[in-house]
Amino acid sequence: MSRSPLYAVFGNPVAHSKSPQIHAGFAAQLSDPVRYEPRLAPVDDFPGHWRAFMAEGGRGANVTVPFKQEAAALADRLSDRAQQAGAVNTLILDRNGEVVGDNTDGAGLLLDLKRLEAPLEGARILVLGAGGAVRGVLQPLLEAQPSALVIANRTIDKATALAERFDIQGRVRGCGFEEIKGRFDLVINATSASLAGELPPLPDTLFDEGALAYDMMYGAAPTVFLQWAQTFGVRCVDGLGMLVGQAAESWYQWRGTRPDTTPILAALRADLR
Template sequence: MKNRYAVFGHPIKHSKSPLIHQAFAEQTLQTMSYEAQDVPADQFETAVKDFFNHGGKGLNCTIPLKELACLKADILSPRAQAAKAVNTLALQEDGMIFGDNTDGIGLVRDLTINHGILLDNARILILGAGGACRGIIRPLMDHHPQSLFIANRTASKAVTLAEEFSGLIAIKGGSFDQLSGRQFDLIINATAASLSNDLPPLPAGLLADNGNCYDLAYANEPTPFVQWGKINNAGKSLDGLGMLVEQAAEAFFIWRGVKPDTQPVITRLRNAHAMT
């Protein structure tokens, strides 16, 4: 009998996770199944219990379930504790459920390994102070940037989040209005603006020479933020497809103890994008 894995979310029908994990399983010769299940928040508790009671070994959880998954885990990794959100659940041999957040490590690997972007001593700006931002702060800080600024429409939310992570590096939060006159080596869009084909209010001159842009979102066409980066002469202006595959690879490793090669899968998805 195949070990069962799945991704829960709502909506979920456009998820690329089944394709990614199927490719990983074929590449690493793992016998397993992986499916997408549409699970609204009010059905999450029952769905998780049913899944693990019927042979399920591991789950990915996406919007709007990451905070609920954090509460469901019996054991949390340090990065999940910092994020206060979980995207990967793994059933342990003793029946306990381990929770992790692989989003941040997925982002860092895509930036540093796949694209050669240096984080050490970089001035980093994160747009947005929601759950997507929270999940990437600690892994970025582990690479010793010079500073990190969180900008959000509601400044108080950014300030509170920055204070929570203070002490390791220079990290501050504020409004988009406070960005004027500042420059950054890396700007990361962690808002949901790209999902509605929108762009956060960004002043001119924000990107340093040879600076880079990264949108956590991805689409068949360049997102408004990726386009903004190119217009503003970014060295690289990237979407989040690589992060999606890298975070999935980390989840796969947690479940199966094998690290898949992400490059063929990223290339496959890119090629599929180009054909749509």
């Protein structure tokens, strides 16, 4: 009797990862009994642990901090979205035995935003931050056809460089936090400030009527950014749904089926509380 297909999440640290719980939920929901394990790789030998995993019959993996750039180097080829992001969070062993590096962050964000019925087409979108997380989500956001997308960052050069890279139709602009002008239908916080309990210097005139404030970070309590946004009476959502969404996209790349993220998200939210 053959064993169930083997998948994993690689990271250092990795014990905190919710990926095993999420994928166990997908497996049960879809009656597709895969094995999915957390794998702690040493910071100086992720490639060796990946090769050992493949020798065990591993079919694919999620990759988290600090191995996303190394995962890109391990892949035989990269998906378009992994190339755009400059980082890989999903490794896929294809039918030809080649390792494909993918990035599902942008797809996960869009899946969650659509679940929330967020303003996208024709909307004015502001993205706070210009790091790797932003690079992975800009193209999917632009494909949703907003009327304008502004990238604001503490280091202005990073924001303008990203804007120039992704601006094809004159819809993308980069600026510093102090240079943000106008009101927005959707504001996405992708800075690391939430981790430090800090708020970027933002104007009080940020949100249009009916706007959505979205923080890629999540926790039991609202982030500082969401606490601030709540004072303006706008709808506020954290990034837990994005986490489940990017996992669902990874699952689809591996297994060819699309899980329903709603019950998994509800279970994770209950655990946080």
